[in-house]
Amino acid sequence: MTWMTGMPGATTVDDGGAKRHNVGAMQRAAAAIFAPIVAGARATPLYRQVKSALLRAIESGQCQAGAALPSEAALAAALGVSIGTLRHATDDLVAEHILVRRQGRGTFVAVHNADRFMFQFFHVERSDGLRQAPRVELLAFERVRIEEEPALALGLKPGEPAIRIDNRLLLQGKAVIHDQLTLPATLFKGLTEKRLRERKSTIYHLYQTEFGITVTRAREHARAAIADRSLSRLLGVASGAPVLVVRRTALTFGDKPVEYRISTIDTARHEYVHLLSRPA
Incomplete structure (x- = not known):
């Protein structure tokens, strides 16, 4: 099986140990872009800080239009937040048409079409x-x-x-x-x-x-x-x-x-x- 997230270093081939390699690759890709958010460092709700971090990555071109984001687990780990907090942030961005979810494929940066x-x-x-x-x-x-x-x-x-x-x-x-x-x-x-x-x-x-x-x-x-x-x-x-x-x-x-x-x-x-x- 060949699978690609659209993020650097996240391509794997075959099954078996490939799943572990894929998870590691996604975690490295996410960690290369996102830094952990320090809880309590700001009065802003944590999910809004996550949302701001995602927006900065999209605006800077680190997450390009049409590219898939790393998995929720990899993103949450890189940002140091729970998956629930991450989903709250991505839900907002999907509602604002900045991200788009594709069933069975993941979450992508929306492309104007x-x-x-x-x-x-x-x-x-x-x-x-x-x-x-x-x-x-x-x-x-x-x-x-x-x-x-x-x-x-x-x-x-x-x-x-x-x-x-x-x-x-x-x-x-x-x-x-x-x-x-x-x-x-x-x-x-x-x-x-x-x-x-x-x-x-x-x-x-x-x-x-x-x-x-x-x-x-x-x-x-x-x-x-x-x-x-x-x-x-x-x-x-x-x-x-x-x-x-x-x-x-x-x-x-x-x-x-x-x-x-x-x-x-x-x-x-x-x-x-x-x-x-x-x-x-």
């Missing part, structure tokens, strides 16, 4: 409940000096270098959403129009795999507005028609802002639908 984008970050569906991934048309890609509104959202000063991206999103073959994204240029060095056009999956997958930036959640504000002439041309709506404007600040670990997005939605046949849930 189309399914996750649709579940966590895309909330527009047709009024009859039809939900589909949008087709994205890139309208513009340019390097700019950031304006006051996105600068405030991203914690930058007006005039700092930024990247601005304009997209039109089509649902069921009709233009429904205009997105304008602003990115801090310092976080996305090397991003070009070609790389953006040729990405293999969602834009958040591009951030994660090519720039080491994982969007963990987003803060949104929505308000009603009316379409101006520019939007009328982009979405094919009448000038003065009602639209919904959603301002989103995408956040990475530590709630650091990495993207500011203004989405303008034609609500004639589509709605903004968000499933609310109580924190775990």
